[in-house]
Amino acid sequence: MKRFSIIALIAAVAFLSACGPKDPGLKDAYKKYFKIGVAVTERNVADSLQAAIILKEFNSVTAENCMKPGEIHPQAGVWNFEKADAIANFCREHGIKMRGHNLVWHSQFATWMFTKHDENGNPVVERDAKGDTVWVERPAFGRGGFPGFGGQRPNGGARPNGAPAVQVTKVPKYVAASKQEFYDSLRVHINTVVNRYKDVIYCWDVVNEAMSDANNPDAPYEDMFRKSQAYQLCGDEFIKNAFIWAHEADPNAGLFYNDYSAWTPSKRTYIYKMVKKLQSEGAPITGIGMQGHYNIFDNPTLEDFETAIKMYLELVDDIQITEFDIRINEEAGGGLQFSRGEGQVYTEEIQQKQAKKYEDLFEIMRKYSKNISSVTFWNLSDRDSWLGANNYPLLFDSEYQRKPVYYTVRDFKKKK
Ligand code: GLA
Numbered sequence: 001m002k003r004f005s006i007i008a009l010i011a012a013v014a015f016l017s018a019c020g021p022k023d024p025g026l027k028d029a030y031k032k033y034f035k036i037g038v039a040v041t042e043r044n045v046a047d048s049l050q051a052a053i054i055l056k057e058f059n060s061v062t063a064e065n066c067m068k069p070g071e072i073h074p075q076a077g078v079w080n081f082e083k084a085d086a087i088a089n090f091c092r093e094h095g096i097k098m099r100g101h102n103l104v105w106h107s108q109f110a111t112w113m114f115t116k117h118d119e120n121g122n123p124v125v126e127r128d129a130k131g132d133t134v135w136v137e138r139p140a141f142g143r144g145g146f147p148g149f150g151g152q153r154p155n156g157g158a159r160p161n162g163a164p165a166v167q168v169t170k171v172p173k174y175v176a177a178s179k180q181e182f183y184d185s186l187r188v189h190i191n192t193v194v195n196r197y198k199d200v201i202y203c204w205d206v207v208n209e210a211m212s213d214a215n216n217p218d219a220p221y222e223d224m225f226r227k228s229q230a231y232q233l234c235g236d237e238f239i240k241n242a243f244i245w246a247h248e249a250d251p252n253a254g255l256f257y258n259d260y261s262a263w264t265p266s267k268r269t270y271i272y273k274m275v276k277k278l279q280s281e282g283a284p285i286t287g288i289g290m291q292g293h294y295n296i297f298d299n300p301t302l303e304d305f306e307t308a309i310k311m312y313l314e315l316v317d318d319i320q321i322t323e324f325d326i327r328i329n330e331e332a333g334g335g336l337q338f339s340r341g342e343g344q345v346y347t348e349e350i351q352q353k354q355a356k357k358y359e360d361l362f363e364i365m366r367k368y369s370k371n372i373s374s375v376t377f378w379n380l381s382d383r384d385s386w387l388g389a390n391n392y393p394l395l396f397d398s399e400y401q402r403k404p405v406y407y408t409v410r411d412f413k414k415k416k
Pocket of ligand 1: 101208260291323386
């Protein structure tokens, strides 16, 4: 090769490496800032096209449902590890780390823990004076542990033919577990799950959504909490214990309290007060997860979003946006009563509004990137979204193609 062409070749290689890859993935574009994550199902990782997108774009993975207590541990002594293992093995194979989601939540929970079990692991049935089983009515549970057949669907997934969404079945009434019995089960649960995935999981949502939706920042301490079964049995102590047991099982994992609407003046106050109190009592809470089920309007306002980040940084060094999506109607938050966007049109104007919202929120997150370790999209594409494709909340469309908003997020302009 002539000297001239060798020099030209070296110059070309130097130029190309200075430019970086021509088509970086999201994770590459954000590598100086934070990990970019995605919530997936076992079906996403089994599909070659979808798996390729995950590998190109993301460097953190959350299991959407299959690590939740009610899914992975549906009965005393019964473990469903298959789906969680499939996702964990995909991540192990490709060197991706996972966020664990979640260890304690009022929904999709292993509710058998609230029932007394005999020495053979069977639930203890309540009997009347004659010794007969006492029966009660209960809504049937559908996919994902929510009432109805639809699992994570509004109204439990009412059927088009008008059949009731929530079916009622008769079940025996069981004797309630004592607080100690509940704690014994929870500790085994946390220990088992955390240990099984500890090589691949870098942080856990230890407790999810324990705070109330009451919209009163001045609420007294007890009124700040969701009156879940765990809270009714144990008060705020179950939160502290869950963190202690998660830390016992993996001292190296980041341990998060995770909630939706964590930007609002009332919820951020509740979370702040709860975390501060429990930390002072010895709960190893190292991070706060702001779920981020937002909309293109004022949910959140940029000011409130930033204020919440600043408040949380007084208590922890690590914040993550754990369930990011931006829907195009006025609804938001983690509640399951929402429209699935039927008939909504994704106009040019709406797309621009959504792009602006993504752009503004990412700008704030980059500003705090020293203390934001990951930002996770809740689902891979609009087709996979728990909100339904007609809410158009994500960066990939229903055909797994990048939407224009993808480029707004990836090709951000650096602030001088
Ligand atoms: C909450 C939970 C998630 C998921 C979403 C809906 O935000 O934390 O696990 O159930 O609701 O997909």
